[in-house]
Amino acid sequence: MNSMDAKPPGIIDEVKMVHGGGSGDWFPAEEIRKYTNVFLIQGDRLLLGYKKRGLGIHKYNGFGGKVEPNESTLDAAQRELQEEAGIIAPLEHAGTLLFVVPGSKWAHIDIFRAEEYSGTIAESDEMRPEWFNKGEIPFDNMWDTDRYWLPLLLANRPFSGRADYEKKGEDFILKKWWFGINPNTVSQANQCI
Numbered sequence: 013m014n015s016m017d018a019k020p021p022g023i024i025d026e027v028k029m030v031h032g033g034g035s036g037d038w039f040p041a042e043e044i045r046k047y048t049n050v051f052l053i054q055g056d057r058l059l060l061g062y063k064k065r066g067l068g069i070h071k072y073n074g075f076g077g078k079v080e081p082n083e084s085t086l087d088a089a090q091r092e093l094q095e096e097a098g099i100i101a102p103l104e105h106a107g108t109l110l111f112v113v114p115g116s117k118w119a120h121i122d123i124f125r126a127e128e129y130s131g132t133i134a135e136s137d138e139m140r141p142e143w144f145n146k147g148e149i150p151f152d153n154m155w156d157t158d159r160y161w162l163p164l165l166l167a168n169r170p171f172s173g174r175a176d177y178e179k180k181g182e183d184f185i186l187k188k189w190w191f192g193i194n195p196n197t198v199s200q201a202n203q204c205i
């Protein structure tokens with residue numbers, strides 16, 4: 013077995029590698045902090061937000077943020093979607109991502125998808141929403157590993173993965189990554205946890 017085939021520390025789901033790369037050792041364990049990220053799909057289009065401030069400024073991303081104490085992950089995802097894009101939506105759990113930077117808490121991100129919504133999509137202080145055709149997703153202007161797992165979300169393949177970055181000044185340099193899917197699931201999304 014190629015050493016990259018083995019699941020990295022922190023991935024507990026039963027998944028088989030579909031993308032992996034980079035070099036060196038996985039960074040050591042730190043405390044975990046929970047985040048959410050929501051992607052809205054309508055037919056051939058995907059809604060992304062252009063981040064106007066904070067971490068990941070000027071990148072496109074889903075809508076999300078920290079899970080507050082005493083809040084469920086699903087409640088946090090719905091709250092952040094409402095705060096950042098002005099809408100509410102029924103959410104399906106799509107995958108998990110561990111975002112690891114030495115010296116910081118691990119970001120455990122529960123990623124959700126939605127195909128319906130209510131309300132009016134609106135720009136917020138943090139995000140400017142913008143629709144993209146599925147064939148024209150701006151991966152060069154997103155976090156580096158989104159190109160590996162976002163197609164799995166669009167295909168409704170539940171996934172888990174990890175991305176280790178090193179921080180150089182304001183830049184995050186991707187060092188090592190690993191993404192897997194459950195080989196037994198065909199096109200069913202996970203239920204919410």
Ligand SMILES: Nc1[nH]c(=O)nc2c1ncn2[C@H]1C[C@H](O)[C@@H](COP(=O)(O)OP(=O)(O)OP(=O)(O)O)O1
Pocket residue numbers: 047048049066067068073074076077078109111119121155156157158175
């Ligand atoms: N699409 C994505 N791909 C990725 O690889 N890492 C992501 C990601 N979206 C977020 N992250 C990482 C970056 C960061 O460490 C953490 C949280 O990022 P967020 O943009 O959600 O955080 P914020 O600090 O804006 O949270 P709030 O202030 O609560 O909105 O998750």
